[in-house]
Amino acid sequence: MEIYENTKKSLACEIEKIKENFNHTMTKEKLLEMAELSIKAKENSYSPYSKFRVGCCLLTAKGNLYLGTNVENISYGLTICAERSAVCNAVANGEKNIVAAVITTDMEYEVSPCGACRQVLVEFGIENCFMMTLNNELSHLTNEELLPSGCKINHLKNK
Numbered sequence: 001m002e003i004y005e006n007t008k009k010s011l012a013c014e015i016e017k018i019k020e021n022f023n024h025t026m027t028k029e030k031l032l033e034m035a036e037l038s039i040k041a042k043e044n045s046y047s048p049y050s051k052f053r054v055g056c057c058l059l060t061a062k063g064n065l066y067l068g069t070n071v072e073n074i075s076y077g078l079t080i081c082a083e084r085s086a087v088c089n090a091v092a093n094g095e096k097n098i099v100a101a102v103i104t105t106d107m108e109y110e111v112s113p114c115g116a117c118r119q120v121l122v123e124f125g126i127e128n129c130f131m132m133t134l135n136n137e138l139s140h141l142t143n144e145e146l147l148p149s150g151c152k153i154n155h156l157k158n159k
Helices: 005-022 028-043 082-092 115-123
Strands: 054-060 065-069 098-105 128-132 138-142
Touching: 005 028, 005 138, 028 054, 028 065, 028 082, 028 098, 028 128, 054 082, 065 082, 082 098, 082 115
Parallel strands: 098 128
Antiparallel strands: 054 065, 054 098, 128 138
């Protein structure tokens, strides 16, 4: 699977923005790898009801990558989104500090994570979230943009 040249250029621009604004150490190569793995994860989606395929690749603070895809169920409330699936994969492997996510769909426009996934990603410290369209266009959200004024664990600690 090969990501198109315009996506590579878009990814490079997004990485430069991150480096300027957030002093992040993510490389273009790592982001491209995550994008390709996210697309692969999307291919494994189990979405017979909605036909809405989503893939997610997470990068943890230890530098490991974890994949997730959406898994639907005829009892819709039992469905799990790709982002939460990837977080469960990371946590099952002992990782609880997420640096970045790349999320892909089959849509020609940006689709950001649902509210539940935003809360879960923020819970595990995500710094940067990238959404990629079917046309390989990329957009970026920071932690605060993903869930402004989000509920965080330190809100519950006694002072």
